Amino acid sequence: MNGEERARAAAFAYLADLVEVEAEGVLPRAALTRGAPLDGDRVQLIGAQGIFKPRQLRAPISITTAPPARGREPPYPDVVTADRLEYRYRDVGGQPAPSHWQNEGLRVAMRERLPLVYFYGVEAGWYLAHWPVYVIADDPAHRIFTVALEAGATSVPSDVIAAEAGKAYIVRPTRMRLHQTAFRIRVLRAYQSRCAMCRLHHAELLDAAHILADRDERSTTAASNGLALCKLHHAAFDRHIIGVRPDLVVQVRADILAEVDGPMLRHGLQALDGVRLDIPRRRMDRPDGELLIERYEEFRKAG
Ligand SMILES: [Zn+2]
Structure with missing residues (x-):
């Protein structure tokens, strides 16, 4: 394993441990900022921007959807077959900045198929996590990266729900699970x-x-x-x-x-x-x- 791979492996192991101890799989931002231990150092997992690159790495390690600020958040499609996330380019001051180093970083992650973590903000300071996720497409015309969410581990509780018949099982797409879990946590906490x-x-x-x-x-x-x-x-x-x-x-x-x-x-x-x-x-x-x-x-x- 090279340094890039070792740091990512350390990050995933750290997240798996965190999920075990945090109620409902909701992770506190402080633990993500402190980061995963690696060779006497720490690999930070989240930062001020949506696309975050730790100082030790060449490419970003995480992308984040911020929690809703004013009680509103965009609706989500009720039928999700392809489990994809459309992640917007980093802009600067409201202006397009397609060559910003954070966008370039996601292109590196896409080319090299580097695994990332997706953080989904439940409320200020609290996140659900899903990993590994991969950047699979870059759409400069719409300034969007497509991120595949299908695979991997997650901090979201079990996703298999019995269908009406009791025989068929429906595995809800990751994206819907994140939304539904966040909704339940937000409402019950409120x-x-x-x-x-x-x-x-x-x-x-x-x-x-x-x-x-x-x-x-x-x-x-x-x-x-x-x-x-x-x-x-x-x-x-x-x-x-x-x-x-x-x-x-x-x-x-x-x-x-x-x-x-x-x-x-x-x-x-x-x-x-x-x-x-x-x-x-x-x-x-x-x-x-x-x-x-x-x-x-x-x-x-x-x-
Ligand atoms: Zn009642």
Whole structure:
């Protein structure tokens, strides 16, 4: 192994160790900045820019997607067959700089098939990681590098989900797993792992529910498009048994309110009518008002 390969191997081993100790596979930026130990030195893994090259190496070791700054982030396609990431060229001061050394560095990585790490920002200071990834194409006309995400290890939890039939298995593409994992972490952290309706405080019984459905192309993975809900209230919300008014008050569908049944119906559902939603402290994490209006309209139509 040459120096370039040894440093990358050290970086991957370090990440694998980090994933073991960090909850949910979310890695703190400080550990990535400190870097992987190598021959009494450290190989830094992340820097101020999206494309990062450690001082010991000729080519970059990582590319990063920053966490959303204002609660919004671009939507992602709901069907991803080819698991590709389109990574934008480094610009300088908003101006194209195709020959910037960071862009040149990714071309070196592409030519020599050097493995990189992809960091996906969950929120400020926290990242999911996927490695190794490879730069497989350079598109100067659109100023985009194409990065293949299929292979490799990841800090994202297990990806195999059973399909409806129970026999076929769907392996979700890396890109979708990163998005879905980040969405869950953002939402659960924002709501401090409590159901926004009943305040149940058991992460293993909580979901990150979408306000604007995942399949909608405008749907985002920001916390403001989500509600932390327990399994029961998530299912009831998705089936329009309970709705959330734009003024954040929970409303139970009229026919459900009129029903007479045991304690689960009374306490689990009917008692929620008129309850005020418990919302995150940070403004950017709170439910998006426009999305709530849209969702409430669907609820009303369903009633
Ligand atoms: Zn609940």
